[in-house]
Amino acid sequence: xxxxxxxxxRTFATLLVCAAVVACSGRPANEIRIxxxxxxxxxxxLLVMEKYRLIEKHAAEAGIRNLTVRWxxxxxxxxxxxxxxxxAADYAAAGPPAMLTLWDRTRGSIGVAGVAAMTSLxxxxxxxxxxxxxxxxxxxxxxxxxxxxxxxxxxxxMQMYAAAKYGAADATRFDRYTVSMTxxxxxxxxxxxAxxxxxxxxSPPFHQRERRDPKIRTIMTSDEVMGGSTTFTMLSTTRKxxxxxxxxxxxxxxxxxEANARIATDTRDAAQLLLASTPDSGFSLDETVAMLTDxxxxxxxxxxxxxxxxxxxxxxGSIKERPGSWKDVFFPDIHPAPGN
Numbered sequence: 001x002x003x004x005x006x007x008x009x010r011t012f013a014t015l016l017v018c019a020a021v022v023a024c025s026g027r028p029a030n031e032i033r034i035x036x037x038x039x040x041x042x043x044x045x046l047l048v049m050e051k052y053r054l055i056e057k058h059a060a061e062a063g064i065r066n067l068t069v070r071w072x073x074x075x076x077x078x079x080x081x082x083x084x085x086x087x088a089a090d091y092a093a094a095g096p097p098a099m100l101t102l103w104d105r106t107r108g109s110i111g112v113a114g115v116a117a118m119t120s121l122x123x124x125x126x127x128x129x130x131x132x133x134x135x136x137x138x139x140x141x142x143x144x145x146x147x148x149x150x151x152x153x154x155x156x157x158m159q160m161y162a163a164a165k166y167g168a169a170d171a172t173r174f175d176r177y178t179v180s181m182t183x184x185x186x187x188x189x190x191x192x193x194a195x196x197x198x199x200x201x202x203s204p205p206f207h208q209r210e211r212r213d214p215k216i217r218t219i220m221t222s223d224e225v226m227g228g229s230t231t232f233t234m235l236s237t238t239r240k241x242x243x244x245x246x247x248x249x250x251x252x253x254x255x256x257x258e259a260n261a262r263i264a265t266d267t268r269d270a271a272q273l274l275l276a277s278t279p280d281s282g283f284s285l286d287e288t289v290a291m292l293t294d295x296x297x298x299x300x301x302x303x304x305x306x307x308x309x310x311x312x313x314x315x316x317g318s319i320k321e322r323p324g325s326w327k328d329v330f331f332p333d334i335h336p337a338p339g340n
Contacts, residue, residue, distance in 0.1 A: 030064075030068060031067070031068040031069075031070060032055075032069055032070070032091070032245075032248060032252075033070045033072050033088070033089045033091075034046065034069065034070075034090065034091045034093065034252075035071075035072045035080050035089050035091070035092065035093050036050075036071050036072065036073055036093070037080065038094075038147050038182065038183055039182075039184065039277060039278065040183055040203050040204060040205060040206055040274075040278070041121060041203065041204040041205060041291065042119045042121060042204075042232045042233035043233060044119070044263060044270060044273065044274050044299070045118045045119065045256055045260055045263065046071075046093060046118075047273045047274070047277055048259035048262050048263060049255050049259045050069070050071050051273060052259075052262070054254075054255035054258050055067070055248075055251050055252055056069060057255070058251035058254040058258075059248060059251040061251075062247040062250065062251055064247055064248065064251070067248065067251075072088070072089055077094035077095060077097070077098035077152050078098070078148040078149075078151060078152075079148075080093060080094045081094065081098055081101065081102055084102065084112065084236070084237075084238070085102070085110075090241050091235055091236065091237045091241075091252065092112075092235070092236045093118070093233060093235055094233065094234070095152065095153040095232060095233060095234070096114075096153070096230075096231050096234060096306045096310075097151050097152060097156040097309055097313065097318075098148070098152070099112070099113075099114055099234060100306075100309060100310050100313055100318075100319055100329060101151050101313075101318065101319065102236065103236075103319075103323075104319035104320055104321055106238070107321060110239065110240050111238055111239030111240065112236055112237070112238050113236060113237075113239065113329055113330055113331050114235070114236045114303065114306075114330035115234070115235040115249070115252065115253055115256075115330070115333075115334070116235055116253055116256055116303075116330070116334045116337075117233070117234045117300060117301050117302055117303045117304065117306075117339075118232075118233040118234055118256065118299070118301070119231070119232045119233045119297070119298060119299055120229045120230055120232055120297075120298040120300060120304045121232045121296060121298065122221045122222050122223040122230075122296055123153055123154055123157070123201055123202065123203050123207075123221065123222040123232070124201070124202050124203075124207040124218045124220075124222075125144070125200075125201045125202075125218065125219050125220040125221070126190065126199060126201075126202055126207065126210045126211065126216050126217065126218050126219075127190075127198055127199040127200075127216070127219055128190060128191075128193060128198065128213075128215045128216055128217075129142065129198040129199065132199060132219055133219060135158060135161065135162075135174055135219065135220060136165075138174060141196075141198075142177050142198040142199065143178075143179050143196050143198060143199075144158075144174070144177050144178050144197075144199040144200065144201060145181040145185075145186035145189060145190065145197050145199070145200040145201070146178045146179070146180065146181070147180065147181070147183065148180050149175065149179070150175065150318075152201075153201075153222060154178070154201030154222070155175065155178055156309060156312070156313065156318075157201075157220075157222045158174045158175075158178075158201075159171040159175070159312070159316065160225050160226075160312055161174075161220070161225050162174055163312070163315075164225075168315060171316045172316075179197070181200075183200075183202060183203065183206040184206070184280070186200040186202065186206070187202070187206050187209055187210055190216070191210065191216075199219075204291055204297065205281050205283060205288070205291055208281075208283070208287075208291060209281050209282060212282070223296070226305050226308060227308075228304075228305065229296070229298065229304050229305070230305040230308075231303050231304045231305060231306055235252070235256065237249070239331075242331060249333075250333070253301075253333055253334075256301060257301055259299075260300060260301065263292065263299045264299060267289050267292050267293060268285065270292060271285055271288035271291075271292055272285065272288075274288055274292070275288055301334060301337065302334075302338060302339050303326050303330060303334070303337070303339035303340070304339065305340060306326045306329065306330075306339065306340070307323070307326045307340055308340075310322065310323050310326070310329060326340055327339070
């Protein structure tokens with residue numbers, strides 16, 4: 001089965017998932033739907049929001065006492081984007097490149113934009129292949145697992161690296177090596193060594209799980225390419241949803257802020273939540289706490305380096321419109337933050 005056939009099957013499967021979500025929901029007026037995202041540390045604030053019913057709490061404080069929040073199991077950024085566009089979800093939880101793609105595509109229609117960042121943390125390109133010392137050593141037989149081709153953070157980061165080294169015209173130099181795969185599946189594929197996956201661009205805790213194997217090495221990080229701390233996950237929604245549901249919109253933003261504060265003040269509880277969501281990680285509670293308190297991992301609503309993503313994606317033609325600043329791609333409620 002060739003890559004094109006696989007992509008066609010995955011696209012069809014995505015549409016079926018979105019259709020199923022719409023069909024079974026009926027979208028009552030007092031219900032919102034939020035994907036849990038691709039999993040891992042970057043989506044931990046959503047798990048906290050769900051467990052402690054923080055959106056319902058802040059909605060009730062605003063006078064909305066019968067709100068139902070339905071958490072939807074959708075994975076990578078392409079699937080989440082499709083869910084938001086199809087109406088199968090009211091929010092999208094993904095990285096900046098996925099949001100910027102939707103922002104550019106929907107400026108004249110539903111108006112997708114960022115609500116706030118959720119986390120800033122590095123991603124790590126891990127490999128077991130002896131010949132891979134840098135991405136420049138990739139061979140035709142190599143495959144890199146990413147959460148989505150073209151629009152994921154790893155895809156854009158590798159394009160940035162290629163453009164800086166080989167020129168903007170060769171930015172997509174490494175695209176042909178990427179295949180879409182969830183993080184848990186990619187961990188299994190990389191560690192097994194029998195699937196053709198020679199590298200995986202992983203986020204915590206999947207990165208730490210892979211590095212436990214002495215054969216696995218890290219040959220690139222997203223922070224190295226981006227030049228510093230960078231937003232990893234964020235929430236976005238449509239202008240229509242925000243205008244029609246201002247109290248709910250504010251409740252979601254307040255809930256996210258409270259979730260991040262809870263992670264900082266009760267890290268062990270947050271670590272237990274993360275462990276429950278990744279039961280095969282093999283980490284102890286103390287190891288998970290250490291992961292969450294790593295200085296490179298930040299739970300913050302402040303956007304970081306989103307403007308750099310936008311400028312690059314416009315430079316290579318991934319988006320048609322170049323925003324004047326990061327504020328152009330986020331709704332005004334988060335503009336007082338010291339973002340970039």
